[in-house]
Amino acid sequence: MEMLLVGAGVIGLLFGILALGSWVFAGLVIVAMLSLWGFGDFDPSRIGLILSKILFRAANSWELSAIPLFILMGELIFRSDISERLFRGLTPLTRYLPGGILHTNVLGCTLFAAVSGSSAATTATIGKITTRELAERRYDRSLSIGSLAGAGSLGLLIPPSIVMIVYGVQAEVSISQLFMAGVLPGLLIAALYIGYVAVRSLIDPDLAPRAEDAGQGAWRALQDLAPVLGLIVIVIGAIYSGIATPSEAAAVGCAATLGLLLWERQLTLGLFLEALRGALVSAVMVCSLLVAAALLSTAMGYLHLPSELAGWIAEQAFSPLALLLALALFYVLLGLFLDGISITVMSLPITLPIIIQAGYDPLWFGVFLVIMVELGQITPPVGFNLFVLQGLTGESIGRVALAAAPFFMLMCIAALIISLWPMIVLWLPAVLSG
Amino acid sequence: MASRSPEGAVPHGALARAVAALGRFSGGLATLGAGLAMLLVVYMLGHILLEIGLRLVGRSTFILDEYIGYSVAAMTFLGLPYALEQGGLIRVALVLERLPRAWRWPLELIVSLTALLSFGWLARYWTLAVQRSHDRGIVSETLAQTPLWIPQGAVLVGLYLLCLVLVVRSLRILVQRHAFISGER
Amino acid sequence: HSATRMDFSNEYNANSIHAQGDAWFIERVQELTDGEVDITLHTGGALGFRSSDHFYGVADNAVQIADSLSGALAGIDPIFLLSSLPFVVEDVDSAHRLYEIARPEYDKVFEDNDQILLYASPWPASGIWSEDPVTSMEALENLKIRSYDRNGTETLMNAGASPVRLSWADVVPQLATGGIEAVLTSAEAGANASFWEHLSDFNAIQYAIPLNMVHMNRDAFSDLSEAEQQAVLQAARETDARNWDIVKQRLEENYAELGDHQVEIHDPVPADFQAGLEQAAQPVVESWVDDTGERGRRILKEFRQESDQ
């Protein structure tokens, strides 16, 4: 099968060029060009024409504005005393849970996922707040990075979610119902993560040293948690009251954080500029990666790679269960080197009809697909959560990917659970829309 | 910015000074680009808040998605050269880290040159597109009817600046050889 | 020798009326050329291009064929706004007539830019989706409504409404939360997005029947053999005829679907409301005529003379 060879060739090229030490964004662009040239016989001038147009198209995107603004919000929180107070407040609350404040990653990402529609923004914002604090308190680095990588991707599953909107438009499934369908699976994954962190910490208490408890009461703890909870309530409130769209939520979050810092007399011009500079560098890193990934997706589209692979699966006359397994493998494979939205757009015209034919509910499949896309966020060589964490922690991509591996497995288990019990997905939309 | 290495291979001479001067020049431009990009982030924040406020009273600027889209594109590319210089763009460096110091610079040179080649190639074709937008007076299909060469040109400027930074970096590697310190993670 | 392979870019999903027409065209070409011309349709913008990128994308042969929303090309030439001018056409038949009158002008713009116009793909007529009946100018007063283009925004403002520009992805979340109260779009588009979960009325104001244009790179066309060229042109003619037929059937299907979901359909809307809307649209049409000059004036004059007969 020729397409498998091309696919293997592209992945090989990607590994090779990234291993050489190329910047990831440049590496993706180089691989896009080489693939079109080598596997598609495109002449260089046509490659330049096509990809330069995609460069502007992919960057010229209103939805991407959430990335710099959410990152700015994280930088502002990071530079004020809000983040420290968050940990102080959580210490007594997680006292009886093995793993202690290591759970801030999962809890924080789950809460923030309800605010942000993208996983990169969720990981970057929460990671900015938690990684330093956890490192200072000598919590296990690998468990801390891994839980962030895994939980950060919940940004896609817990509403609002950009990938769900793209799926809903493509598959003509109600976006409101998709949003509702994502809630329970999202909480399920969060619960699996919390359980895993707790069990690991029980087995080896050194992973999560007991935080010294200032002995403060619950009231004081609540006061410390109030700023972060308040910000989240404001942003969620703005979305669900219709004041702001999910795409505008980041600006509301930024404004609320600025307002809070002003109120607490912590906002100085210096702090704002430092936060702005930090946010710019991180946002440019993420946005340039997304643009470069779009170039690679376009190249794959011209090579007909995802559609032919999906077409091959369609021809195999699999049983419904085998089909699901084949599709899962297919999406994990594409997730190695393509971003989630591209995967969704390029494969759906072929996979959706066969999945409906096999008797699966398109609403359920939307959630399954989002989980598959989330898996791709934490697999190398192209995994956006891994990149964000590499940028935040300075650890190598291999180390970050290794730390994320258990959480990858847990997410696979969650996919299995919703396949065995589809009601976990379908129950809430059925109840809420009567 | 000549770097001193423990091996004592301090580059000197007119060539090194010229490359250092060029480095200060491109670095200054990259910082300028980053300043503009930061202003764009503030602008995005302001415009979205304005739109939310106007919508509450049944009004609109009508150009929110259009202008925020342009701003994201311009921010990304104007900020890219600075992020690269600051070591803010991630790389995998699997092989690089395992090589002895003296062997790193040819690899660094390959990395810089391949990036330069690919982005230079894109910049070349994007120049043609921007020129066409300008010459034919192509505007956006929105209420604002924005001349498209303006946002497209901002991205082009960013691309040129990125290429300049990569040229200077390649020159520095060539001049400094094994004394070259990448500054990235 | 092997078949000529081409890529076809389309930003709508595979079930959309446009993608289905394009798939039908591709199949006809395949049949007529015995598989010698092999075209791959990329739906949902899978190649990375949007409608507004298609004009020069096809001109530069970045992609050989594309299906583009006409209005999205208006920044290149205002003639492309003709089909979305408010309240110029009354029904599919008159929209078809307007298209035939304007076709030579469309052809010319494409020809001047190294491409050929293959066929048109009309949308079902745009109306107002709303929570309460919008069948009078009073009901339109301060209505927070999402419009899809410049013409719509201006017309709705003139009519006293509060039009909002939102990306399509934000429309459903905003409907769910009450950020907007109404949407200017077709029964079809609203049905595809399950608008009935949030809205209860469809008001068939016959705002416009916008066109999508399917255009092909001229060099890619010239590289085909004479027989293949004829086959492509024949398939294009057949698809054109088919699309104009299908759009009429779609409206009936859409209305049936709306009925199934208890959406109240107001078709036609009261004559005085229609007259008020047309009056609000007048300045928009006039300013378009100013932009296009003699071409626009001549097309509208010819169209109106025929209509009066």
Ligand code: NA
């Ligand atoms: Na979310």
Ligand code: NA
């Ligand atoms: Na991946």
